[in-house]
Amino acid sequence: MRHYVAIYELPGETSIRKSRITCLIRKRHTKTNLRYDFRSMGSEGEKELMSIIRYRTPELATWSPFDRLSSLRDLLDSAFQLAGSSPDFATGWAPTLDVFEDDSKITVHLEAAGMKKEDFDISLQDGVLTISGERKSKSEQREGESLRSERSFGAFSRSITLPSPVNTEAVKAAYEDGVLTVTLPKAEEAKPKKIQVELN
Amino acid sequence: MTTLAPSKAQGEAGQRVEYFTPLVNLHQDADGFTLEVEMPGVNKQGVEVTVEDGKLILGGHRAAPGDFGRPVHRERKAGEYRRVFDLDPSIDATRISARIEQGLLTVHLPKTEAVKPRKITVG
Numbered sequence: 472m473r474h475y476v477a478i479y480e481l482p483g484e485t486s487i488r489k490s491r492i493t494c495l496i497r498k499r500h501t502k503t504n505l506r507y508d509f510r511s512m513g514s515e516g517e518k519e520l521m522s523i524i525r526y527r528t529p530e531l532a533t534w535s536p537f538d539r540l541s542s543l544r545d546l547l548d549s550a551f552q553l554a555g556s557s558p559d560f561a562t563g564w565a566p567t568l569d570v571f572e573d574d575s576k577i578t579v580h581l582e583a584a585g586m587k588k589e590d591f592d593i594s595l596q597d598g599v600l601t602i603s604g605e606r607k608s609k610s611e612q613r614e615g616e617s618l619r620s621e622r623s624f625g626a627f628s629r630s631i632t633l634p635s636p637v638n639t640e641a642v643k644a645a646y647e648d649g650v651l652t653v654t655l656p657k658a659e660e661a662k663p664k665k666i667q668v669e670l671n
Numbered sequence: 672m673t674t675l676a677p678s679k680a681q682g683e684a685g686q687r688v689e690y691f692t693p694l695v696n697l698h699q700d701a702d703g704f705t706l707e708v709e710m711p712g713v714n715k716q717g718v719e720v721t722v723e724d725g726k727l728i729l730g731g732h733r734a735a736p737g738d739f740g741r742p743v744h745r746e747r748k749a750g751e752y753r754r755v756f757d758l759d760p761s762i763d764a765t766r767i768s769a770r771i772e773q774g775l776l777t778v779h780l781p782k783t784e785a786v787k788p789r790k791i792t793v794g
Contacts, residue, residue: 567746567747567748568744568746568747569742569744569745569746569747570742570743570744570745571739571740571741571742571743572740572741572743573738573739573740573741574740576740577743578739578740580747582711582712582747582774583711584709584710584711584773584774584775585707585709585772585773585774585775586773587773613698613700614700614701615698615699615700615701616698616699616700617696617697617698617699618697618698618699618704619695619696619697620696620697621694621695621696622694622695622696622707622709623694631744634743646773647714647773648711648712648713648714648773648774649709649710649711649712649713649773649774649775650711650712650774
C-alpha cells in the first residue's frame with residue numbers, strides 16, 4: 472500500500488496505465504542505494520518520483536481530469552490486495568469466508584451482502600462443505616448509466632474441507648446482515664472426551 | 672458525483688485510525704444517483720450516513736463477533752467501514768435517503784429539480 476500513497480499525493484493526475492506503474496516501481500526497486508520507503512520520502516522523494524515519471528513518458532506531463540486518480544488507486548488496490556486472497560479469483564467472484572472450530576462445533580461465515588437466503592445452496596459431502604449461489608445484478612433492467620461498478624455479481628462457489636467429522640443432520644444455516652453463518656455440530660466421536668485418571 | 676476520497680481519520684491522541692473501504696456501485700439516471708455500498712456484517716444500528724460540507728460520509732460498524740472458537744481459516748477483514756464522497760452540486764442534499772438490507776446500504780441521491788432535463792414546448 473505504501474507504493475501508491477506517494478503517487479496519490481502528487482499534485483495533479485496521471486493517466487499511467489497499470490502496467491507502466493508497476494514497471495516504474497520495479498525499476499526503482501533495483502536501485503540499492505535508495506531506501507524504498509515512500510512514507511518517509513518527503514517532498515524531495517516525491518519530486519524525484521515525479522521527474523522519473525515525466526522522463527519515461529513525456530506525454531504524462533499534461534494532467535488529465537482529477538477523477539481518473541481514483542481509478543488509478545483502485546487499479547493498484549486490486550493489484551496489491553486481491554492476489555492470493557481468494558482461491559477462486561480466476562473464475563469470477565469468490566465471497567470471503569472464515570472458519571472457526573471449538574470443542575462442539577465448526578462455524579463458517581461467508582460474506583455476501585445484498586442476497587436472499589433462497590439464493591444460497593449448501594451441500595455437504597465426504598467432509599467437504601460447499602456453499603454456492605448467485606448474486607444477480609439489478610442494473611441491467613435499470614435506466615440510466617452505471618458510473619462505478621466495484622461490486623461482484625454472478626455465480627460463486629466456495630468449498631471447505633472440514634477439520635473434523637460433523638453431524639450432518641444437525642447442520643444449520645442463517646443469513647443475517649449479509650453474512651451467511653453455517654453451524655456444523657461435531658459428530659459425537661469427534662468431540663474431545665475427558666478421560667478420568669484413576670488414582671490409587 | 673465526482674471524486675471519491677477514502678480517508679484516514681485522526682483518532683484519539685493523534686493516532687491514525689485505519690478504515691476498510693466498502694465496495695460501491697454507483698448508478699445515475701434522470702432523477703438522481705443511486706449508491707449501493709457493500710457492508711456485510713453491518714446492521715441498521717451500526718450504519719451511519721452523514722452529509723457534511725458537501726460530502727457524503729458513509730460509516731459502518733460491525734458488531735463484535737461472538738466466540739466461535741479457534742480460527743481455522745480467516746479471510747474476512749476486521750475493522751470499521753468508511754468511505755467519503757464529494758457530492759456533486761446537482762444533488763439535493765435535503766432529500767437524500769438511505770436504507771440497509773442484508774449488509775447492503777442503498778443511498779438515493781436525488782438531483783435538484785432545477786437541473787433535471789426538462790422538455791421546453793416551443794410556442
